[in-house]
Amino acid sequence: MPLLFPNLRISQVFGANTDVGKTLLTTALLRATAAQYTNETETSSASGPSRKRVFYLKPVSTGPDEESDVNFVERYAAPYQDVVTTKNLYQYREPMSPHLAAQLAPELPFPSSNDELVDGVERYARTSQQRLGGKRGAMFIETAGGVHSPSxxxxxxxxxxLRALRLPSVLIASPHLGGISTTVSSYESLIIRGYTISAVLCLHHSYYRNHSFLRQYFQDRGIRFFTVRPPPKKHGTVLEDTVRLNQWYADVEQLSSEGESGGVIRDAALWLEEDHDARIQELEGMPERTLKTIWWPFTQHDLVNKREDVMVVDSAFQDNFDAYYAKAPVKSNDSMLNSYMDGSASWFTQSHxxxxxxxxIAAASAAGRYGHVLFPSGTNKPALDLAEKLVSTVGAGWAERVFYSDNGSTAVEVALKMALRASARRYGWTGELGGDVGIIGLRGGYHGDTIGAMDAAEASSYNTAVDWYKGRGHWFSPPTVQYIRGVPTIRSTSPDSWDPLPSSLAPASSTSDSWEIAFSDLQDVYNVSDRLTSPLATYYRNHIRSTLERLAGEGRRFGALILEPICLGAGGMAFVDPLFQACLVEVVRAKYSSESVSSKDRPSSEWCGLPVIYDEVFSGLNRFGYLAASSVLSHPPDISTYAKILTGGLLPLAATLASKSIFEAFLSSSKRDALLHGHSYTAHPVGCAVALRAIEMTEGMEWKTEKELWGVGGKDNVGRWSFWDKGFVMSLSGVKGVKGVMAMGTVLGIELDVADGGYTSHAALDFLTDLRKEIVFSPKGxxxxFQIHSRPLGNVVYLMTSLYTSPSVMRAMEEVLGKKFRERVTS
Structure with missing residues (x-):
């Protein structure tokens, strides 16, 4: 998709409206560019295709052929016909909006989608670039009507x-009455959508003089503005009009807008060339600038310290980003940008x-209305609407309050403060004594990189190098779920010491520390409500209860249970047996309730035992095909956290939801008993507005195609499913060198069977580096x-999609992944 060639400058021309001189001025720019190339010394033959160096493309045109824009360009670029070539992808006879004109001509070619039309633009650009044979050239792509003409x-x-191409654009301003408004509105529409405006051209109007305002407006924004003398009015015969317009073209190529020698159109054409070169120079210089200035997260700079290690992201759209790697000097016939599938979904944040x-648009609207406003003892509509939406969706049936912060780690810090204060109040802990209270969690869990959140996780590569780290708790080693050799399997994990499995469950190969239980169908694994009465549930409860009793005997005290429901993300995309997590919640709530002096006659709406925190920063809000984990685990939390895809991946925002009884633990007549936590950007209106819109966009989505792949549907439409095909997952889990595979919702996790497992392993990095070289093609266009890009998690290869990734993209990626894993076995 990305089109940035060193030797082919491409400019996309938008008009602020119809009848603003878009084709007229595009032709002028094209002629001035052709004149420049004609004057250069030619090394090719005097005629023929090799001389074609200026290209004009009209993707969609309406109106009679004789009045088409292509016909106009060919007529008035005739002096440079040996240099200029034109192309029209789709032409419809009726002079009206393209979508209506196409309906009135069903016999004419019609693209099956807007993507097919964009693909046609891309193919023409690449073909034209190849025709240059290394020489310098230019292309003008003229759009239809105004900026918002229908597709x-x-x-x-x-x-x-057309945003998928994100081509540098030229905006033709309107010289007519009301033209200032339409021009500024067009500019802002393009900017909001991520376009770069290279220049603005405007025809001079002696009465309205729109150019006098617009020049200053665009110059203040760093955009070059060119005023062009108006063309002669039509009168007389067609031939006479043609002669006069040809003379006008010759004049504006040599004269400035005020009439002096200077050539405003020539200057504009030269500026577009300079702007193109400056873009390339900036792109090539960014790796060195980055290495001198940036301190990356989770990166050992001694290992990543060369230009070719730096990925420069030029833009991003839908599932992909367009990036430049400074691996080697770019040849003139290569695009400097490649399109990469964002397999890390921008590090777990991107979903829409x-x-x-x-x-x-939601962000722009809120930014224009509020910017940011303080939040304590106040409110604003985006923050209030989002809080009500969260309580009624992910918090339905248990949550009453929403506390805003800025990121997942902080949301967890807030949740820990809530939980520990509630426990301290109930159990009578005060002051220094409370500092010795720990939490219960899962080995491999990860809750963020702030000090408090780090202390709520076991010692690992993430936190042991931090001098202040002090793990405060006990972490169970949870059984995990994977497809192993095509079979959904629950597998124990070390270093927990497990009692022998009951004879009804134990396979022949099980030991006290290592066992696997196979299931006939993955849906059976996630049918937690039925499994809660199973022998395995009893086995889990006994294990959890005996462990907690042993810890209590050692004098250990705990103030909360924190879980990453369903999947431990940063811990290696480890899918935890949901039954184990459900049993852990049950035991913690039951065991500690019996020890509470205040548990008698307590309303059922209050928290029991210890406050239960669901850290859904990574997993919540449809990432795994469900809205909230309570719908899978059959138990609601007392506190939950959301971030990352809360805003669809656009802005940082986090929310911590709490039940009524948690909230009431902070109520008193003293301010020191309040939750004294916050930051300056709490409840940022822009982030809240975007989050609310992101949630609304997914409401009502059914993902029928994806569910059918996993046999989920019917009347209840309940079950676990994934964007990744079930057959593909089963097949991949049987490939030699693959220890296990699991997929749910947008996420695919592949554990490589290597000796040096864990986060510090380079096995996944080596595979992903090799995978990045493969091009994913669409057999049906x-x-x-594109290519596939992702970050490794030690010996785990993971890929995740958005909630809108198409089935055709999924199947193509699966084919490439399968191929690379089979090659890995034979190499």
């Missing part, structure tokens, strides 16, 4: 569907596709080709 497939407008238009 062939409504409800999108052309500024939306990059630059999702509804989210960017449904999408543009």
């Amino acid at each position: 062939l497939h409504p409800p999108h407008t052309q500024s939306t569907f 596709g990059h630059a999702a238009e509804p989210l960017t 449904e999408f543009s080709s």
